[in-house]
Amino acid sequence: MAGRDRVVNLLRQLERAACRCPAHSQTYHQVSAHGSGSRTTDYAFEMASSNIRYGEGVTTEIGMDLRNLGARNVCLMTDRTVSRLPPLTAVLDSLAKHDVTFRCYDRVRVEPTNSSFRDAIDFAKRGDFDAYVAVGGGSVIDTCKAANLYACHPEADFLDFVNAPIGKGQPVTQTLKPLIAVPTTAGTGSETTGVAIFDYEPLKAKTGIASRALRPTLGMVDPLHTLHMPERVAANSGFDVLCHALESYTALPYSQRQPCPTNPINRPAYQGSNPISDVWSRHALHVVAKYMKRAVRDPGDVEARSSMHLASVFAGIGFGNAGVHLCHGMSYPIAGNVKIFRAKDYDVDHPIVPHGLSVVLTSPAVFAFTGPMCPERHLEAAQILGADVRRVKRKDAGSVLADTLRDILQDLQVEDGLGAIGYTQADIPALVKGTIPQERVTKLAPRTHTEDDLAQLFEASLKLY
Structure with missing residues (x-):
């Protein structure tokens, strides 16, 4: 009985911790349907991850x-x-x-x-x-x-x-x-x-x-392997961790994702935010906040590099089950349409916008846009990343997280928006066109969006500072 009591207590804690904002307002225990064709949204989520072995x-x-x-x-x-x-x-x-x-x-x-x-x-x-x-x-x-x-x-x-x-x-x-x-x-x-x-x-x-x-x-x-990453590789890799955690934590809840699969084999790997993924994503944010800048600035900082290696795993488990949304969906055409930009510290023979850079450059605009849908989660993320949110109003949650992200990017000397990597206003239609097919991830955004919305997000990302 003692074991059962602990389980019941844990479930009650998860329920109390559930976000009450509009995009995450459905409590996870109330759905009683079981995969019937009458449901339009899913009623279950599945947790899956590789076995992980960690150690120097x-x-x-x-x-x-x-x-x-x-x-x-x-x-x-x-x-x-x-x-x-x-x-x-x-x-x-x-x-x-x-x-x-x-x-x-x-x-x-x-x-x-x-x-x-x-x-x-x-x-x-x-x-x-x-x-x-x-x-x-x-x-x-x-x-x-x-x-x-x-x-x-x-x-x-x-x-x-x-x-x-x-x-x-x-x-x-x-x-x-x-x-x-x-x-x-x-x-x-x-x-x-x-x-x-x-x-x-x-x-x-x-x-x-x-x-x-x-x-x-x-x-x-093996954390010893990350000691060989050059500075900008460490930075861009870290930005991928940051956005994995932020996007999965603010993704549409699994119980609001459509359609409800008629067979579990059709349930997608990216299911929407859920109580288990939330734990991993939130913890990854804490590690990024504490160690990322140290890991970028000092390749010999074994503690910081090792911690970011684990943060990558934590965020991977989180987003690997919850999914990502607009930052990643918009990043794909940014990387795919690269013209002449060649990122520093990458030993390649072709133009390249590294994945983490292509993702993070739109993050201030994206989270300013999604903030109204789950302000509590945006405020919590901003607080974890160092912002003072004690007097911030819910309606300003997205803007505060956006400003927090800009401060981090500027502190780590990230290129000043899409304009700094070769894009102009004239490229926006092609970038929007390249985002449209990314519905696997964009449909998990907590806020619905149109092509005009995407165009405005790209425009807002041309210059960051």
Whole structure:
């Protein structure tokens, strides 16, 4: 009985903690329908995440893990920059020590495209691999997920699993091969999620594949690997963590998301905010507030870099189940339409707006826009990030969070809006057009929006300071 009493008490605490603002006003226990076709909104959420192992030097165990899995032919994926760094050396040493047979693919493109995905998929199909290892940032991990998926579905067309409306969005029904992800950046949280993002070149916008089946078997989070991130890589990775946490915490509640699935296999990975994801997202914000600036400014600050690595995991678990919304949806055409901008500290041979930068540049405008729908959550986020909200009115919640974000961006010397990375007023129609297909995430915004609203948000993001 004591155990039951503790459970009942915890549920009551969750109910009392639930946000009472308009976008989050439905208490989570009141829905009694059970997946019937009569409901238009969902009544349940599902919590899913990869297994996570964390610790300094934990990468030395990867050879043993592969032996324990019975892997006989392993696909090791990385990119050319990481291939020259200690994290890959640590993996190779462990594979050699435990006599693991592998083949290495090091052609992963930073900010992958449909073409680079296909190249990696072809490599995987030819290799007949029984396990995968991804060593790198989100680009490497996402590419490895896609290679695993299509190698296990050799007859599938590339667009079969790509998110609708760009692709067919078909559910994944086959069990994939084991995949161990070794993240070397502290941002994407890809080691925790079933999402793989890429630039779809015909539309000049990002899209992706989202299925719980893509989740890595194990995320091996070794904080020593983040010590090799240059300053701007650390900053942009951290901005991704920040926006993951903010967007998932302010997303439309799962009980207001439409449609209600007629079969649980059709329940999306991005379900809307929910009591469990809220815990992870809120905690990630606290860690970002305490450690992000230190992690950017001092690559030797092991405590700060390690903490941001964990924050990436926390936020990944949060958004991997709740989802993100407008900052991410609008970021995809920002990255996809890049002209000549090349971000500092990125060793690439092509123009690039790093993902975290493309996401955070619209964040002040976005949260000023969404603030009226759940002001308590916007005020709480602003307070966690350092704002004094004691005398702030609910109607000003979005503006206060927006100003708080601007202060953080200016303090970390982020480019002054979309104008500073090559966009002008004339580009706004193309940016709006590239956002429209991103309904997988934009429909989770707590405030409904039109194309005119999106245009105004892009315009407000041309200059930040």
